[in-house]
Amino acid sequence: MAQTTASTPRAVSTARVREALIDAALELFARDGFDPTPTDRVAERAGVSSRTFFRYFPTKESVVFHRDHGFMRSFAAAYVAQPRDLDDYDAVRATFVALADGFGALRTRVETYRAAVDSSPVLIGREQEQLGAHAHTIAVAIAARHGVTAPRDEAYTLASVSLALYQRALRRWLDGPRSVELASLLDDEFVRLRALVT
Amino acid sequence: MAQTTASTPRAVSTARVREALIDAALELFARDGFDPTPTDRVAERAGVSSRTFFRYFPTKESVVFHRDHGFMRSFAAAYVAQPRDLDDYDAVRATFVALADGFGALRTRVETYRAAVDSSPVLIGREQEQLGAHAHTIAVAIAARHGVTAPRDEAYTLASVSLALYQRALRRWLDGPRSVELASLLDDEFVRLRALVT
DNA sequence: CATCTCGTGACAGTCGACTGTCACAAACGG
DNA sequence: CCGTTTGTGACAGTCGACTGTCACGAGATG
Numbered sequence: 001m002a003q004t005t006a007s008t009p010r011a012v013s014t015a016r017v018r019e020a021l022i023d024a025a026l027e028l029f030a031r032d033g034f035d036p037t038p039t040d041r042v043a044e045r046a047g048v049s050s051r052t053f054f055r056y057f058p059t060k061e062s063v064v065f066h067r068d069h070g071f072m073r074s075f076a077a078a079y080v081a082q083p084r085d086l087d088d089y090d091a092v093r094a095t096f097v098a099l100a101d102g103f104g105a106l107r108t109r110v111e112t113y114r115a116a117v118d119s120s121p122v123l124i125g126r127e128q129e130q131l132g133a134h135a136h137t138i139a140v141a142i143a144a145r146h147g148v149t150a151p152r153d154e155a156y157t158l159a160s161v162s163l164a165l166y167q168r169a170l171r172r173w174l175d176g177p178r179s180v181e182l183a184s185l186l187d188d189e190f191v192r193l194r195a196l197v198t
Numbered sequence: 199m200a201q202t203t204a205s206t207p208r209a210v211s212t213a214r215v216r217e218a219l220i221d222a223a224l225e226l227f228a229r230d231g232f233d234p235t236p237t238d239r240v241a242e243r244a245g246v247s248s249r250t251f252f253r254y255f256p257t258k259e260s261v262v263f264h265r266d267h268g269f270m271r272s273f274a275a276a277y278v279a280q281p282r283d284l285d286d287y288d289a290v291r292a293t294f295v296a297l298a299d300g301f302g303a304l305r306t307r308v309e310t311y312r313a314a315v316d317s318s319p320v321l322i323g324r325e326q327e328q329l330g331a332h333a334h335t336i337a338v339a340i341a342a343r344h345g346v347t348a349p350r351d352e353a354y355t356l357a358s359v360s361l362a363l364y365q366r367a368l369r370r371w372l373d374g375p376r377s378v379e380l381a382s383l384l385d386d387e388f389v390r391l392r393a394l395v396t
Numbered sequence: 397c398a399t400c401t402c403g404t405g406a407c408a409g410t411c412g413a414c415t416g417t418c419a420c421a422a423a424c425g426g
Numbered sequence: 427c428c429g430t431t432t433g434t435g436a437c438a439g440t441c442g443a444c445t446g447t448c449a450c451g452a453g454a455t456g
Binding site for chain 4: 398414
């Protein structure tokens with residue numbers, strides 16, 4: 001979640017400012033909406049000047065995505081670790097479920113992030129672009145498990161579909177009671193789709 | 199594609215301006231990108247003043263979506279028309295394929311539209327919002343065929359997944375040779391997914 | 397401790413989306 | 427044909443994202 005924290009006073013200070021800006025931004029965007037919230041207000045809430053905001057982040061949008069709750073980061077590794085006898089669908093499913101494990105701790109963070117992103121088309125679009133990249137990652141992982149480097153078209157289909165399921169599960173998770181695990185909703189979606197298709 | 203064309207001189211003129219603005223916007227956005235293209239340039243190209251642009255469209259974004267190539271508009275009708283003995287998956291599949299029929303004529307239009315939308319996160323986000331609405335439409339249609347008004351969760355799952363397949367098919371269509379029909383690619387995606395899942 | 401570096405605030409400025417207003421001319425309605 | 431409505435251009439103005447610059451002061455460096 002935080003990178004190598006050089007503990008020199010100056011580094012500590014800038015890290016603190018960065019975190020303060022991200023916190024302020026996500027909270028304000030989630031509560032008041034991204035578009036109606038000027039960067040000045042974010043800076044003010046973080047206790048720095050307006051100018052400083054843009055010394056930390058190149059655009060207003062970018063502050064939202066600088067705290068990767070990093071679902072996809074370890075996809076490839078988790079995917080190849082799946083048992084050989086699973087077909088692609090079940091391997092992807094198992095990987096998602098595995099990655100979702102212990103996600104509960106992040107719930108509040110994710111809630112804020114979702115509300116923020118959902119508040120503006122720009123952010124939705126940015127996230128969509130990331131999902132495109134994720135689809136590629138997944139497709140490559142699928143190909144890799146078959147010992148191929150270039151993913152076939154089917155791999156992309158599966159990747160896209162599984163990401164759609166992931167998004168559904170995520171929303172159900174956030175909308176539902178805290179007692180329900182993301183992992184179980186995720187598994188549920190994959191099971192449901194299989195039932196629908198067969 | 200065009201609505202009830204009142205042929206009074208004034209109405210003709212405003213309709214012409216509207217079309218000119220949409221054409222100019224889509225072409226410029228597709229070629230130069232949405233963000234780098236100021237509304238002034240669009241207006242200029244359409245042969246009207248900058249101010250007039252905003253008399254026709256409330257925002258820069260909105261001009262992009264005022265020409266609905268209307269895939270989803272007739273979904274509900276086409277869906278209930280499907281034979282009773284098809285399960286949900288095949289009914290959705292058949293509906294998509296049916297709607298895609300004769301889409302080839304719109305190819306150039308769709309190409310421009312895609313390039314325009316893909317050029318900016320804002321537009322991607324807006325389109326995403328529309329897709330959310332479409333998912334709802336589909337889910338409701340699925341429920342309706344079962345004689346229910348409130349869609350179950352599974353209906354939304356299928357709706358999301360089929361829209362993911364639709365988007366994949368659309369992109370393959372635009373990236374591939376003109377000889378290939380959208381309908382066949384669409385069918386292909388549904389078939390592939392079934393093969394992947396079972 | 398002296399010097400240098402670098403993060404920051406303050407300020408001024410650009411650029412583009414969007415709005416209000418006014419006056420003209422063409423189209424509408426009687 | 428005449429008064430009214432209405433679309434349009436011209437112009438001025440707001441607002442917010444983002445940039446350049448400068449001077450100051452607190453940390454890094456020797």
